[in-house]
Amino acid sequence: MCWLSIKKFDIxxxxxxxxxxxxxxxSNNLITYQGVSRPKNQARLLVLWDAIGCPWEEKKQEFGEKLKIIGFWVDINQGTITLSEDSAADIVSKIESFIETPSRRPPLRNWQCLAGHLNWLLNVLPWGRPALTEMYWKMSGKDTMHAGIYLNKEVIADMNWLIDIILKSMGVRFLDTTRWHNSAADMVIWTDASLKLGMAFVYAGNGFAYQMAPEETSTKIDIFFLELIAILSAIFHVALFLHPPRRLLIFTDSLDSVAVFNSLGASESLHNSVVRAVAGIILQTGIDLKVCHIAGPIYYLDYFLMNIDENFPQTVSANLSPLEVFCRRDGVEKSTASGYATGARDYVKFCIKHNIPLDPTPQTLARYIAYTSRFIASGPKYLTGLRHFIRNFYPNFDNNRAHPIVQATIRGSKKVRADLIRRKQPLRPHHLTEFVNTARRTAEYDDLLFATMMSCCFYACHRLGELVKKTAKEPPDWRKIIKRSSLKFTPGYAGYHLPYHKADPFFHGTDILFTHQECADPVLLLQEYVKSRDKFHGLRRALFIKRDGSLPTRSWFKSKLFAFVDHSFGGHSARAGGATYYASLGISEDIIKALGRWSSAAWTTYVHENPCVRMALQLAALKKRC
Structure with missing residues (x-):
């Protein structure tokens, strides 16, 4: 009947x-059926039932902003699923009656009955699952329904904990429980532990370590427990922030820990107690936690753990205020931070391999540069990434890097690695003409999109990343995407707002303005493209959008480009071509820098047509002086 309603009645x-x-x-889509104003889809379903002779009762045709569905109250506007106070009180009463059973030996049927109620409860209190672990262990392997099962202290403790959180934390916001990509995390922490050394976690340039002290105890402490404690410590630390992150991502090299937080249950009481403690923090703060595995050793944590001694402070770096950490998290672009991490990892590996202290003294930095110059030419650049991660630990890093020994080693390494610089060729106006002619010939939407984007890239000297996403899997950052609503046309001009670029880290944005051009006129192309775009995609936010509704990616862009040119060209060829084109016209350097949003003279590396272009530049400079 449900299939019939959906397929034939389009409900x-x-x-x-x-x-x-x-x-x-x-709420405003109501119609009257059999004298009652009701939701349209509900009325259509009743029409179907009447048509096939299926009886129904008016009292069961409920609707409203908050509705009870299979025992749960669902609030569609608040996005919550909850139990009523009476239902919650009833479950609490059942738990209390269970743990107060005379002789503390309730029969198996009572255990199973309560377990059924609690499983139902987990629909609105998923973080209550750790409370059922001990209960299942006690019931496992037993099948005599009237036989009593002894209530141990672990089960009683779990039930009392569950009672405590039921009335405080009841309800699930289903709008917030969707799966999110790692890149959407508000904060990322790395944790690690060692049986002999201790535990540590790091985030945003901060490192915290706890040294293990040998102690005689009857409780067996295993590495799994310490890995869980490290995660708990990190969560507890973050929960104390003035503004805790909404989405917290924790990386650990312990697959067992990842499995525990995926299932919210551990196989031993000692481990389960940690999960229960985490659940209490999550329920109190509302943090959306995700624990992921990171393969291989976490080198900077390993280094902390290997260098702990009796004088090692519990806090490795100076505490930053929670608000400062909150601001610093977005201080560096994620793509930039990823590149920085490569340099930091390489330096830490170098120190570990050669048994050298992590302290970046001039001698250590010079040795690192000399070592890396044997393999790669980017060793000196790695120091920038290293600085990003350890400058709080070692405030003298900048002075040490500027030391004559280090600078001399860097100069020498550049001579050792005097690799040939290979830059991509700039596009020419005739390439743009070819792109446009192909779009006209095929009449394909995506070909027109590509020709329009290439024209905009060329004449506005766009970086490729300003118009496309890096990968299809990468979630869009709408703060950086050019919006359809920003596109404006005036007589002889077309323009849009570029909300972000590399030289504008604070999202002030730049207004891009195009004029008519002889080759691949960007004004006419934008007019033609947007007419086709609005036909297919209407009010979608992005200006540049593919026929299938997805945003253009770097790989899509290059596949289109390489259908016309060879691999001596690349993603930045349009930007280089624009700079070369404007330079060949004799436009002054200041204007070219402004057109391409360059904050330095780096644009000159894009000008390939020496000496003709250089001569035009010199002439423009002379005219400016006159």
Missing amino acids: TDLHVFMDDFYSWEK
Whole structure:
């Protein structure tokens, strides 16, 4: 019947559980059926039932902003699923009666009955799952329903903990429980532990370590427990922030820990107690936690752990205020931070391999540069990434890097690695003409999109990353994407707002303005493209959008480009071509820098047509002086 309703009556988002049907409808989309004003889809379902002779009762045709579905109250506007106070109180009463059973030996049927109620409860209190672990262990392997099972202290402790959180933390916001990509995390922490040394976690340039002290105890402490404690410590630390992150991502090299937080249950009481402690923090703060595995050793944590001694402070770096950490998290672009991490990892590996202290003294930095120059030419650049991660630990890093010994080693390494610089060729106006002619010939939407983007890239000297995403899997950062609403046309001009670029880290944005050009006129192309774009995609936010509705990616852009040119060209060829084109016209350096949003003279590396272009530049400079 549900299939018939969806396929034949076009009742969208209809769901069924046993004999209960439910769906949603906009509050203003009501119609009258059999004298009652009701949601349109509900009325259509009743029409179907009447048509096939299926009986129904008016009292069961419920609707509203908050509705009870299979025992749960669902608030569609708040996005919550909860139990009523009476239902919660009833479950608490059942738990209390269970743990107060005379002789503390309730029969198996009572255990199973309560477990069924609690499993139902987990739909609105998933973080209550650790409380059921001990209960399942006690019931496992038993099948005599009237036989009593002894209540041990672990089960009683779990039940009391569950009672404590039920009335405080009841409810799930289903709008917030969707899976999110790692790149969407508000904060990332790395944790690690060692049985002999201790535990540590790091984030945003901060490192915290705890030294293990040998102690006689009957409780067996294993590495799994310490890995869990390291994660708990990190979560507890973050929960004390003035503004805790909404989405917290923790990386650990312990697969067992990842499995525990995926299932919210551990195989031993000692481990389960840690999960229960984490659950309490999560329920209190509302942090959305995700624990992921990172393969291989976490080198900077290993270094902290290997260098702990009796004088090692519990806090490795100076504490930053939570607000400062909150601001610093977005201080560096994620792509830049990823590149910085490469340099930091390489330096730490070097120190570990050669048994050298991590302290970046001039001698250590010079040795590192000399060592890397044997393999790569980017060793000196790695120092920038290293600085980003350890400058809080070693405030003298900048002075040490500027030391004559280090600078002399860097100069020498550049001579050792005097690799040939290979830059991509700039595009020419005739390339743009070819792109446009192909779009005209094929009449394909994506070909027109590509020709328009190439024209904009060329004449506005765009970086490729300003118009496309890096990968299809990468979630879009709407702060950086050019919006359709920003596109404006005036007589003889077209323009849009570029919300972000490399030289504008604070999102002030830049207004891009195009004029008519002889080759691949960007004004006419934008007019033609946007007409086709609006036909297919209407009010979608992005200006540049593919026929299938996805945003253009770097790989898509290059596949289109390499259909016309060879690999001596690349993603930045349009930007280089624009700079070369303007330079060949004799436009002054200041204007070219402004057109390409360059903050330095780096644009000159894009000018390939020496000496003709250089001569034009000199003439423009002379005219400016006159």
